[in-house]
Amino acid sequence: MTGTYEMETSKGDSNGPPSAELNIERLSIESISRRKDSQIERDNRELERLGKIPVLKRNFAFMSMVGFTCTVMNTWEGELLLFTQSFSNGGSAGSIYGYIIVWLGTLCVFASMGELASMAPTSGGQYHWVYMLAPKSSRKFMSYLIGWLTVIGWQAAVASLGFLSAQLIQGLAVMGNANYEPLAWQRTLLLWASIAFGVCVNTVISTALPKVEGLVLIVHVLGFFAILVPLVYLSPHNSTEEVFTVFLNEGGWQTQGLSFMLGMIGAVFNFLGADGAVHMSEEIQNAAVIVPRAMVFTVLLNGAMGFGMLIAVLFCIVDIDAALESPTGFPFMAIFEQGVRSERGAQTMASILVILMLCGTVSVLASASRMTWSFARDRGLPGWFYLSKVNPKTSIPILSIALTTVISFLLALINIGSSVAFNDIVSLTINGMYTSYLIGNSLLLWRRLTGGIGSYSRDNTGLTNVSHDQLSWGPVRIPEPLGTMVNAFGCAYLLVMVFFSFWPTAINPTAETMNMSVVMVGGTIILSLIYYAIWARKVYTGPVIEIS
Numbered sequence: 001m002t003g004t005y006e007m008e009t010s011k012g013d014s015n016g017p018p019s020a021e022l023n024i025e026r027l028s029i030e031s032i033s034r035r036k037d038s039q040i041e042r043d044n045r046e047l048e049r050l051g052k053i054p055v056l057k058r059n060f061a062f063m064s065m066v067g068f069t070c071t072v073m074n075t076w077e078g079e080l081l082l083f084t085q086s087f088s089n090g091g092s093a094g095s096i097y098g099y100i101i102v103w104l105g106t107l108c109v110f111a112s113m114g115e116l117a118s119m120a121p122t123s124g125g126q127y128h129w130v131y132m133l134a135p136k137s138s139r140k141f142m143s144y145l146i147g148w149l150t151v152i153g154w155q156a157a158v159a160s161l162g163f164l165s166a167q168l169i170q171g172l173a174v175m176g177n178a179n180y181e182p183l184a185w186q187r188t189l190l191l192w193a194s195i196a197f198g199v200c201v202n203t204v205i206s207t208a209l210p211k212v213e214g215l216v217l218i219v220h221v222l223g224f225f226a227i228l229v230p231l232v233y234l235s236p237h238n239s240t241e242e243v244f245t246v247f248l249n250e251g252g253w254q255t256q257g258l259s260f261m262l263g264m265i266g267a268v269f270n271f272l273g274a275d276g277a278v279h280m281s282e283e284i285q286n287a288a289v290i291v292p293r294a295m296v297f298t299v300l301l302n303g304a305m306g307f308g309m310l311i312a313v314l315f316c317i318v319d320i321d322a323a324l325e326s327p328t329g330f331p332f333m334a335i336f337e338q339g340v341r342s343e344r345g346a347q348t349m350a351s352i353l354v355i356l357m358l359c360g361t362v363s364v365l366a367s368a369s370r371m372t373w374s375f376a377r378d379r380g381l382p383g384w385f386y387l388s389k390v391n392p393k394t395s396i397p398i399l400s401i402a403l404t405t406v407i408s409f410l411l412a413l414i415n416i417g418s419s420v421a422f423n424d425i426v427s428l429t430i431n432g433m434y435t436s437y438l439i440g441n442s443l444l445l446w447r448r449l450t451g452g453i454g455s456y457s458r459d460n461t462g463l464t465n466v467s468h469d470q471l472s473w474g475p476v477r478i479p480e481p482l483g484t485m486v487n488a489f490g491c492a493y494l495l496v497m498v499f500f501s502f503w504p505t506a507i508n509p510t511a512e513t514m515n516m517s518v519v520m521v522g523g524t525i526i527l528s529l530i531y532y533a534i535w536a537r538k539v540y541t542g543p544v545i546e547i548s
Contacts, residue, residue, distance in 0.1 A: 071363045102267040105489070113278070123374035130440055132468060139467070149524065150432060155411075162194040195409065209362075254507075265430070265497070313335055448484055449484065452468070463545070
């Protein structure tokens with residue numbers, strides 16, 4: 001019998017019984033499918049413990065989410081785009097040491113936020129965490145205010161990335177045609193086109209978004225080496241002393257230390273957005289574990305690549321004055337051309353950044369729309385009844401994507417009147433997001449110092465992490481006392497950076513160089529308070545418990 005069975009199974013022809021290999025392969029596929037379904041069931045139960053009904057499809061895994069967050073942050077790309085600010089206030093040495101501080105501070109911030117994401121992996125993120133951690137007397141209002149700041153911060157981020165993509169395209173055009181003069185209305189049309197590309201990917205091929213993000217991660221890494229290698233190999237190199245010891249104070253500040261602090265704000269912008277994974281939590285398998293890991297891994301990976309690109313550029317600068325005065329508007333384009341001694345080569349290298357910035361628009365639009373949808377689901381926004389709808393066929397919040405698109409298109413019109421005014425809109429990204437990070441992380445520090453957070457238990461079937469009297473850690477937690485140290489350092493870092501984010505880049509600023517972000521943030525807060533007084537206080541009660 002044994003010999004007969006071996007003979008039959010070894011034939012493997014189309015007329016005979018299926019081979020043992022095929023049976024094993026089928027069983028393996030079925031086993032993987034059952035494990036996947038089991039994981040999704042556990043994720044849905046975890047979400048139900050937070051009082052939410054699962055309505056989105058969990059299509060993302062670890063690598064696709066790393067690709068997602070890496071393209072939201074675009075750290076090494078941002079180091080090239082925002083080179084002027086960090087170099088003018090700090091010089092070569094200030095850029096390097098400021099970057100290291102921002103990298104370490106950001107890592108601590110997102111490590112603590114990873115603990116919060118593990119406790120409550122919902123698309124709401126910061127405003128949900130504030131509600132569950134804050135004192136009962138103030139949790140409703142604090143949660144509402146943080147929800148608005150986070151929504152506005154992400155809306156501004158979409159417009160910001162579209163604006164940078166449009167500027168890059170115009171910069172490339174100037175490289176290829178010195179007679180071309182970039183016009184504001186053309187930049188606005190290019191911004192609209194960039195946002196439209198992100199909308200197309202998020203709606204027409206939304207089911208393929210995880211695969212797209214995995215592919216973008218590959219381009220993100222390969223693009224880094226495609227620029228770094230020819231730049232370092234072909235460029236003449238500055239001395240180590242010039243790179244690591246020379247500080248600048250082009251802003252005219254009273255002290256070099258003050259100039260150094262302001263120079264760090266450029267690096268801060270390049271590390272924004274890892275919490276994009278948080279707002280996609282309800283579309284991620286094993287979100288309580290994957291989201292914290294993806295955020296921390298992204299900060300480590302992007303931070304390393306950003307640092308490598310920064311060092312390479314500082315060593316390869318040939319003529320810094322010519323680079324800063326480049327007609328393209330981007331010094332890095334002139335640095336590329338000086339280094340590789342080829343206009344076409346420099347254009348090719350710069351084109352990689354255009355592609356990656358467009359891909360970043362896809363990810364930022366997805367995060368912004370999920371954040372908007374989540375806050376609308378909890379009745380924090382005008383028109384919440386409609387914005388909280390999810391398309392039953394695609395399981396994506398179409399109306400929230402549409403609102404995000406309309407807001408970005410309207411913000412783009414400001415650029416026609418004044419690019420300076422639009423830059424103030426862009427600054428909302430740092431102010432809004434960092435304020436939400438600061439409040440959430442500070443409340444976590446307060447709770448861990450005063451106690452009240454119970455141990456993690458997967459077997460708990462009741463509501464958890466909905467309010468301050470039902471707190472428990474998630475499956476991912478930093479062991480003590482390291483957790484408290486990381487949390488405290490992250491809060492101190494955020495406090496300093498929020499303070500300096502409202503400063504101009506030069507002393508005695510004019511109307512064109514003044515940082516008006518305090519007006520933008522103040523206007524957002526006033527608008528939210530008016531809506532709260534008129535209507536929201538009647539309907540917003542914090543994260544809505546959808547499951548009794």
